Amino acid sequence: MSIVIVMVGGFLLGNSLKKALAMKIKDFLTNEYFIVWMLSKDADGAAYWEDYIKRNPADKEAFYQAQFEFNKVHFKKEKLSEVEKQELFSKIINQYVPDQGKSRSFLRKKMLYPVAAGLAILFSIGVYLQLTATDSKKVEPIIGRVGETKEIQLITGEQEYVFKGNTVLKVDGSDIRDKEGGTFQAEEGTTYNTLVVPYGRQSELTLSDGSHLWLNSGSTLRFPTKFSGIHRTIYLEGEIYIDVVEDKKRPFTVETSQFNVDVYGTSFNVNAYGDSFDGKDRVVLVEGSVAVETKEGNRAKLSPNEALLIEGESLSKQNVDVSRYVSWKEGYLSFDQTPMKEVLMELSRYYNLSFSKESNMDSDQTCTGKIYLSTDVSNVLETLSAMVDSSFKIEENNN
Amino acid sequence: MDQIGVIYNSNIDDLFAYGTRLGFNKEEVMDAIHNIFHKIMLKNSLSELDNVKSYLFKSLRNELFNEFKRSRRVTLVGDEEGVLPFELQVNVEELLIEDEFKAQLKSKIEKTLRKITPRQREIIYLRYTQEYGYQEISEILGIGVPACRNLILKALRQLRDSDVKYFLFLCIRSQQFNNILTFL
Numbered sequence: 331m332s333i334v335i336v337m338v339g340g341f342l343l344g345n346s347l348k349k350a351l352a353m354k355i356k357d358f359l360t361n362e363y364f365i366v367w368m369l370s371k372d373a374d375g376a377a378y379w380e381d382y383i384k385r386n387p388a389d390k391e392a393f394y395q396a397q398f399e400f401n402k403v404h405f406k407k408e409k410l411s412e413v414e415k416q417e418l419f420s421k422i423i424n425q426y427v428p429d430q431g432k433s434r435s436f437l438r439k440k441m442l443y444p445v446a447a448g449l450a451i452l453f454s455i456g457v458y459l460q461l462t463a464t465d466s467k468k469v470e471p472i473i474g475r476v477g478e479t480k481e482i483q484l485i486t487g488e489q490e491y492v493f494k495g496n497t498v499l500k501v502d503g504s505d506i507r508d509k510e511g512g513t514f515q516a517e518e519g520t521t522y523n524t525l526v527v528p529y530g531r532q533s534e535l536t537l538s539d540g541s542h543l544w545l546n547s548g549s550t551l552r553f554p555t556k557f558s559g560i561h562r563t564i565y566l567e568g569e570i571y572i573d574v575v576e577d578k579k580r581p582f583t584v585e586t587s588q589f590n591v592d593v594y595g596t597s598f599n600v601n602a603y604g605d606s607f608d609g610k611d612r613v614v615l616v617e618g619s620v621a622v623e624t625k626e627g628n629r630a631k632l633s634p635n636e637a638l639l640i641e642g643e644s645l646s647k648q649n650v651d652v653s654r655y656v657s658w659k660e661g662y663l664s665f666d667q668t669p670m671k672e673v674l675m676e677l678s679r680y681y682n683l684s685f686s687k688e689s690n691m692d693s694d695q696t697c698t699g700k701i702y703l704s705t706d707v708s709n710v711l712e713t714l715s716a717m718v719d720s721s722f723k724i725e726e727n728n729n
Numbered sequence: 730m731d732q733i734g735v736i737y738n739s740n741i742d743d744l745f746a747y748g749t750r751l752g753f754n755k756e757e758v759m760d761a762i763h764n765i766f767h768k769i770m771l772k773n774s775l776s777e778l779d780n781v782k783s784y785l786f787k788s789l790r791n792e793l794f795n796e797f798k799r800s801r802r803v804t805l806v807g808d809e810e811g812v813l814p815f816e817l818q819v820n821v822e823e824l825l826i827e828d829e830f831k832a833q834l835k836s837k838i839e840k841t842l843r844k845i846t847p848r849q850r851e852i853i854y855l856r857y858t859q860e861y862g863y864q865e866i867s868e869i870l871g872i873g874v875p876a877c878r879n880l881i882l883k884a885l886r887q888l889r890d891s892d893v894k895y896f897l898f899l900c901i902r903s904q905q906f907n908n909i910l911t912f913l
Contacts, residue, residue, distance in 0.1 A: 402823040407746035560734040
């Protein structure tokens, strides 16, 4: 009997102790003198608190815990994006002319103008990304969207080039060349070029550092003619598969509107369409090691054969069969009990198709197997019909 | 060129954050960072420096302050030369406390920081984020070491006096707390 009472008493004491401790920690945390002392770390304050603890030994634990917690307080910091940092650095480096005795004011004037131009470019990029980001969120997933451009576009400086069909490009010195021997003069130095791949098309690109990438349908990539400084950064909206050439001195970053992928010599696939069926962006690692960091500062490292799903602030990892995620670059899609919705969504990307709402997309039908991405879409639909025992009908859309 | 790249990459975030805290917008801070790096490269003076970071902080501050004097867009705060409004916001998300108390604590810290002068805030910012000693801070701000330390002591004493009553209450309660312990 007495044991029972002691136990209850002990329990109550535990709780009231905890409560008293928590309250005291809060008292310290909200004490103005404590706050300014913790932030300034001044020796004078340290002496005061030492004396205080001597006089109030019961507060010792609360005091240390409050200190421990307070050390997690941060000041809010404004940050530049990786691309902005890179562009600012390029401006600094590109205008470096060893002093030849020119007067300071002259140099200053000369310097300010290109900076202003640089900022104007940055500004327009910001707007562009913003617009595409909102746009892709508005899209209803079931009806595929028809891109404005039907052909691959390369925008470099003021120039805009249009390619017929899929294209293989390579950055070569200050030029960009295609497989057929065409040469496109790129914007000089480290300015970023834009490659737009519409639905129904795919493109391959070798960057100036030798890194090789495949850009999937409905994607936009911004890349510099030449990487400068000690960071290699490209900007993506959509999906790429990339083999990054290792260079320990110059880390490689793929930046998307929601997260960054930091790489050190590796192959991986980034899917950042923002309109996938599950509403998640995805990074799949084939080889090497990458770290993903969201704009909110959440970070995760990936090992080979792992996929990271990114949905807003939440990150989740899965072990996956990577071939299923990277087969698109080999010209086929591979499915394993994949819901029909997702299959049709992926197909609509390649062939610029919309599936009508009556196509029974909500059925729990799944699809397993490979579909070769033949140039004739009716072949593909035939294969699909056989796989899932349904039929499809193509109707011309006149917009 | 490699050296400048390393210096740029390891300092750009701190410099940009500091510049925006000084009350300038993104373009102005980027412009100022551009100019200070440019000057460093023209002078080729980095190898002579003991502490590159505090030199960069000081240069950025001077560059922005010259800009501020030139444009006269901002009204001077206080009567000291070289004082810029130094607004601070805090983030308490990582603390292991309930959300309600987080909001309360955040506003308490920000309110406390508004009670002290911009210059005192700036010193606190440099000490807390960069862990600088008074020597480095006095160089960045261009004031003497004793003046720098006195500013912090003044802030601390002012707040301690206003909190005396509060701690009396704390002591009384801890007394009761001890009584409970002896009783059980």
